[in-house]
Amino acid sequence: MSHQPFETWLLEDRRSLSEEEQQNLQQHLERCSDCRRLEAKWQEVRLEMRAAPMVAPRPGFSRRFQAGMAERRVREQRRQAWRVFIAFGSSAAAVFAGFMIYAFFFSTTAEWVQSVVTLLSTTVGAAETTRSLVSTWMQFTPFSLNLTVWITVGVTFCFLVLLWVFAIWRTSLVGVINK
Amino acid sequence: MINLDAAVLRQAIQGDEEAFTRIVETYQRPVFNLCYRMLGQAQEAEDAAQETFWRAYQHLRRYDQQRPFATWLLSIAAHYCIDQQRKRRLPTLALELMPDEDAPDPAPNPERVFAQLEEKGQLQSLLARLGPQDRAAIILRYWYEFSEDEIAKTLQLTVSAVKSRLHRARKELALSWESQSTASLAERRKNESPAL
Incomplete structure (x- = not known):
């Protein structure tokens, strides 16, 4: 049927x-x-x-949710910070690898050596030029101005280093707050 | 289904945590019930319900305000539970972890409590025989009075797919119920005292 x-x-x-x-x-x-x-x-x-009735959770569900939310938020922020680090790191690695591959395929060993020597001599030349500029500056300006400039440069440099260290510490420990 | 004050929802979307806590308080029961009926264990249901609200909180800005909020929230819960079901394959049932009921009996009666637990266990074990999506469709239909169209939107299926899932699930439930009651009757007869 x-x-x-x-x-x-x-x-x-x-x-x-x-x-x-x-x-x-x-x-x-x-x-x-x-x-x-x-x-x-x-x-x-x-x-x-x-x-069959609608079953309810144990009392205090929303309190548990709030407590859990705080933990999840911290976890999520850390995860996000790691994502940022990994993204930056892998981008830098990719650029470096790309450059190395390009150099490997499009340059001979002699050209590599030549490039390194040129880079070194340019760097040394630039350092020498800077040194002569600084010594000329120091000869023709009064001592008090020199001291002020050096203190300003030194303090700025230290401040930037501290800022950088703090940023790294905060991002890795607390994460990026995404509001 | 409970209706949420539109102002509370707007505040929550704008990042007001207190407003979101009110949303949690308003919808904790329907979300927990769906998770419990889907997963069969109170602790797992608690975790799933918490996860549902966390996901809702994270994606609240993406919520389309033309759509009923409850449907959106239950959709998150249903999808999460379906994924959990697929991951674990074998459903289990813990009767000792039964959560609170809507209207607790003021006069404790051990026999009655046991009978209720048994009934609930039977119902849950029936649901556990269904595939995750079929189970979700049945729960939304019979606990939340969702229409086929609403189920389709919640589970992201076509209406005809929902119809065929509901049909298959109803038949499966009826056949399982029959075999379960036959087995239960045989067990009862085996345990009956010959003097009675």
């Missing part, structure tokens, strides 16, 4: 069926014990589900 479409109908909301469909279903149920049993069992389950 075919159970379709009766099986579909009996598992649906009866109100969605037309009068004719309901009559056909009723006639089929009178003849078919399998569908009758299925219908009876489905109605029992449906009633069980309708009677």
Whole structure:
């Protein structure tokens, strides 16, 4: 015996069926014990589900949520800080690797050596120029002005170093606050 | 379903934590119930409900205010529980961790409590036989009175997919219920005293 479409109908909301469909279903149920049993069992389950209450969490759920939220926020901030570090680190590594690959494929060993020597001589030349500029400056300016300039430069440098150290410490320990 | 004050929701979206706590207080029961019916264990349901609210808090700015807030929140809970179900494969049920009910009986009656626990256990074990998405569809239909369209939106399925999932789940539940009651009857007969 075919159970379709009766099986579909009996598992649906009866109100969605037309009068004719309901009559056909009723006639089929009178003849078919399998569908009758299925219908009876489905109605029992449906009633069980309708009677089952909404279960509530243990008291203090929102308090636990607030406590958990503070922990999660710290964790999330640390995770974000790590993401920033990893992103910067991997970008720097990628640029360096790209440069090395480019140099490996498009330069000979002689060119490498030449580049290194040129870089070193340029650096030494630049340092020498700076030194002569500084000594000329010191010869032609009064001592008090020199002292002021050196103190300003020194303090600024120390401040920047401290700022950098603090930024690293804060980002790694507390994370970036994203409001 | 509970309706939330629009002003509270607006405040929460603007970052007011107190307003969000009010949202948690308002929706803790429906969210917890969904998680509990999906996962079958009170502790897991607690964790899932907490995770749901955390995710909602994180993505509150993305919430489309044209959509009912409860549907959006339950959608997060349902998806999280479906993922958890897929991860663990074998559902378990801990009767000793049953959470509080809506209306606790003022007069404790051990037999009645046991019968209730047994019924709840039976219902949960029936639900546990369904696939995660079928289970979510059934829970949304019978505990939250969601229409097929609302279930489709919540679970990100088509309406026809919801219809076929509901049909399959109802049949599975009816057949499982039949086999469960047959087994329970046989067990009761085995334990009956011959003198009675």
